[in-house]
Amino acid sequence: MGPQGSRTTRTVKVDYLARVEGEGALLIKVRGDRVEDVKLKIFEPPRLFEAFLRGRHFTEAPDITARICGICPIAYQMSAVHALERALGVAIDPQIRLLRRLFYCGEWIESHALHVFLLHAPDFLGYEDAIEMARHHRPVVEMGLRLKKIGNHLVSVLGGREIHPISACVGGFYRVPSAGELKSLEEDLKWALEASLETVRLSARFEYPDFEQDYEFVALRHPEEYPLNEGRLVSNRGLDIDAAEYEDQFVEQHVKHSNALQSVLRKRGSYLVGPLARVNLNFDRLPASARQAAAECGFAVPCGNPFRSLQARALELVFACEEALRILAAYDPPPEPRLEAAPRAGRGCAITEAPRGILYHRYELAEDGKILAARIVPPTSQNQRRMEEDLRALAPRLLEETPERMTWLCEQAIRNYDPCISCATHFLKLRLERA
Amino acid sequence: MLVIGCGHPDCGDDAAGLLAARRLREMGLEAAEASGEATSLMAGWEGHEDVLLVDAVLTGAPAGTIHLWDARSAPLAREALRCSTHGLGVAEAIELARVLGRLPARLRICGIEGRRFGPGEAPSPEVLEAVEKAARLIREEMPCTNRE
Numbered sequence: 310m311g312p313q314g315s316r317t318t319r320t321v322k323v324d325y326l327a328r329v330e331g332e333g334a335l336l337i338k339v340r341g342d343r344v345e346d347v348k349l350k351i352f353e354p355p356r357l358f359e360a361f362l363r364g365r366h367f368t369e370a371p372d373i374t375a376r377i378c379g380i381c382p383i384a385y386q387m388s389a390v391h392a393l394e395r396a397l398g399v400a401i402d403p404q405i406r407l408l409r410r411l412f413y414c415g416e417w418i419e420s421h422a423l424h425v426f427l428l429h430a431p432d433f434l435g436y437e438d439a440i441e442m443a444r445h446h447r448p449v450v451e452m453g454l455r456l457k458k459i460g461n462h463l464v465s466v467l468g469g470r471e472i473h474p475i476s477a478c479v480g481g482f483y484r485v486p487s488a489g490e491l492k493s494l495e496e497d498l499k500w501a502l503e504a505s506l507e508t509v510r511l512s513a514r515f516e517y518p519d520f521e522q523d524y525e526f527v528a529l530r531h532p533e534e535y536p537l538n539e540g541r542l543v544s545n546r547g548l549d550i551d552a553a554e555y556e557d558q559f560v561e562q563h564v565k566h567s568n569a570l571q572s573v574l575r576k577r578g579s580y581l582v583g584p585l586a587r588v589n590l591n592f593d594r595l596p597a598s599a600r601q602a603a604a605e606c607g608f609a610v611p612c613g614n615p616f617r618s619l620q621a622r623a624l625e626l627v628f629a630c631e632e633a634l635r636i637l638a639a640y641d642p643p644p645e646p647r648l649e650a651a652p653r654a655g656r657g658c659a660i661t662e663a664p665r666g667i668l669y670h671r672y673e674l675a676e677d678g679k680i681l682a683a684r685i686v687p688p689t690s691q692n693q694r695r696m697e698e699d700l701r702a703l704a705p706r707l708l709e710e711t712p713e714r715m716t717w718l719c720e721q722a723i724r725n726y727d728p729c730i731s732c733a734t735h736f737l738k739l740r741l742e743r744a
Numbered sequence: 745m746l747v748i749g750c751g752h753p754d755c756g757d758d759a760a761g762l763l764a765a766r767r768l769r770e771m772g773l774e775a776a777e778a779s780g781e782a783t784s785l786m787a788g789w790e791g792h793e794d795v796l797l798v799d800a801v802l803t804g805a806p807a808g809t810i811h812l813w814d815a816r817s818a819p820l821a822r823e824a825l826r827c828s829t830h831g832l833g834v835a836e837a838i839e840l841a842r843v844l845g846r847l848p849a850r851l852r853i854c855g856i857e858g859r860r861f862g863p864g865e866a867p868s869p870e871v872l873e874a875v876e877k878a879a880r881l882i883r884e885e886m887p888c889t890n891r892e
Contacts, residue, residue, distance in 0.1 A: 379779050423783060427832055440836060443843040450844065457783050472779055 333728075336566075337704055337719065344704045347697045349723075351567040362683040367393050367652070367674055368479060374670070374685065375473050380423070380729060383416040383464065384663030386477040387538055388670040388685075392552075393479045396657025396674050397650045404643040405481040406538075411491075411636040412467045412477065413537045413661070414629040418501065419460030419471075420664035421584070421622040421629070424727045425508060426453020429619050432721045433515035449511065452504050456626070459497045463633065466490055481647030491637050498634050505626035506602050512623045513606030517616045518718065520703060524613050524695070525577060526586035529662055535594040535628050536587065538661050543590060544580065545611070552658040555669050561686060572691040579694040582666025583726065584621035585612065599627040615699055615725040622727075652678025663688050665727055689728045696726055745886060746792040746848075747773075750780040750799040750834055756865035757807070757858025760800040760875055763867065764856070767879035773886050782832035786841050795848040798878060799834050800871070801855035808870030810878050811855035816847055854878055 334350035358377055362370060371389045375382035387409060394401065401409075426449065427439040436442040443450040461471045466486055468474020476482045527548065529540035543549050550558060561570035574580050592600065592610045603609070608620045658671040666688030673682040699722050707715040749765025752758040765775035778785050780799065789795045801811060813820060815838050832840075834853075841847045856874045858867075867875075 379781060423832075427783070438836070439832065440839045440843055443840055447844060450840070454783055454786070454844075458787055461784065461787065471784060472781075 391659035396655035415463030422456035502630035588621040747775040760856040761798040782837035800858040807859035808874040809857040815851040
């Protein structure tokens with residue numbers, strides 16, 4: 310691992326990119342002061358979940374797709390149940406709708422807390438990893454761990470267990486919590502809200518590289534809410550579609566160096582999904598406390614600096630805690646935990662907001678409820694092209710840096726996205742060549 | 745004693761810890777399973793004084809070799825426990841807990857040397873044999889009246 314080469318030819322090679330979920334590799338070729346090539350290499354074998362789903366009954370899809378990811382299984386369950394309910398014409402109980410939002414809040418809290426405190430913050434505080442950071446910033450790490458634990462607990466109360474929860478199903482949940490069970494989460498969530506506001510303040514003390522990019526942000530937008538499960542898919546360049554139109558606008562492309570397909574907008578190419586896109590497109594839907602915290606900390610939209618995605622995650626932590634508390638206060642257990650969905654032939658598409666960005670599912674069903682075809686486009690596949698473009702823009706600015714710092718910043722530019730390579734198919738190795 | 749088997753069920757020898765936990769349960773003993781993600785692992789051993797983690801390792805020893813390390817006495821060789829693809833895995837859980845003073849009073853690692861970790865691969869015969877041996881060794885230490 311490390312830089313090699315003469316003044317005009319230099320190779321910087323990192324064999325294992327730390328602090329990302331999954332495994333991949335990165336190659337940057339620089340000739341003189343020109344970046345010749347950037348490749349985010351994902352060489353992990355494709356896992357073929359879409360093929361596993363064919364021939365299975367629709368009721369199995371939420372549990373099968375939850376296995377795609379250990380960090381964001383709820384996103385897979387939510388996109389699956391919404392797409393299937395659209396195919397089957399099922400309208401869910403309003404309390405089930407609230408419980409699904411609460412479930413998603415739990416996943417956002419655990420996923421964002423893990424990334425902000427343990428994977429991303431060491432970049433800004435100048436430590437190799439969270440362990441080194443913990444030696445000098447113990448309260449910060451303790452706060453992150455407690456936040457994550459609260460998110461995990463919320464997920465296990467609703468989902469039956471923390472990892473690969475088993476309760477969500479088409480029409481609702483196999484089991485819904487009692488009002489008392491949810492009430493027991495209240496004190497922890499109140500603490501989590503204060504900790505999230507402190508996280509926003511903490512994030513304001515970090516130094517962010519000056520790296521503003523001209524992104525097409527893509528996220529859901531709901532008439533009243535900060536988006537989780539519902540909304541139209543919009544962008545800052547005029548996109549405004551229903552999930553059913555997704556494949557008219559977006560296409561997945563195979564590139565030789567990646568086993569994960571890269572998704573692009575048919576007419577315009579790369580785009581950005583995830584917390585920074587959501588905050589840019591939905592800042593007005595954040596709770597007042599988050600907007601005020603952002604203002605106090607000098608975070609304003611539009612913001613096209615991917616390094617500030619950490620601040621977007623912190624603001625979304627505030628939202629997730631406030632939303633969870635709101636739902637807890639309004640919860641009245643539904644008369645039935647789920648509505649029975651009768652099988653019928655149909656096609657259904659849905660998009661929900663996974664912690665890392667939009668997650669698209671499409672199912673085609675036979676009359677007996679068997680799945681004829683499935684399509685899943687995870688957020689990391691959608692950000693993959695944009696990650697390469699960030700590096701293409703960043704690398705020329707780093708030529709005066711020491712090779713070690715150049716490598717560090719390139720790795721950090723990948724971590725900005727909190728990529729889940731396991732979702733997109735899984736190992737990231739970074740290799741930077743100067744020729 | 746709390747036994748936690750770590751790993752991935754569908755990545756060849758990475759399943760070693762999970763298989764050991766399942767074998768112990770077949771023997772009538774309690775054993776938990778974990779993916780190896782650091783924060784969940786730390787939460788899992790919270791409140792326990794005596795913990796044994798079973799996980800696949802890569803040290804260069806022959807496949808099927810069983811290692812027993814005392815995690816409290818010295819930092820572990822983090823490369824040996826790099827079988828996980830998590831951003832923070834078993835080694836990070838132990839070292840982070842050490843820095844934060846959250847290690848159990850007794851924490852030992854039973855490492856089962858693996859040789860193949862590809863997605864969809866079956867565990868190697870050497871590892872399957874070692875899982876059985878490790879489970880029997882652990883059983884000798886565990887107090888329980890309901891043994892096979």
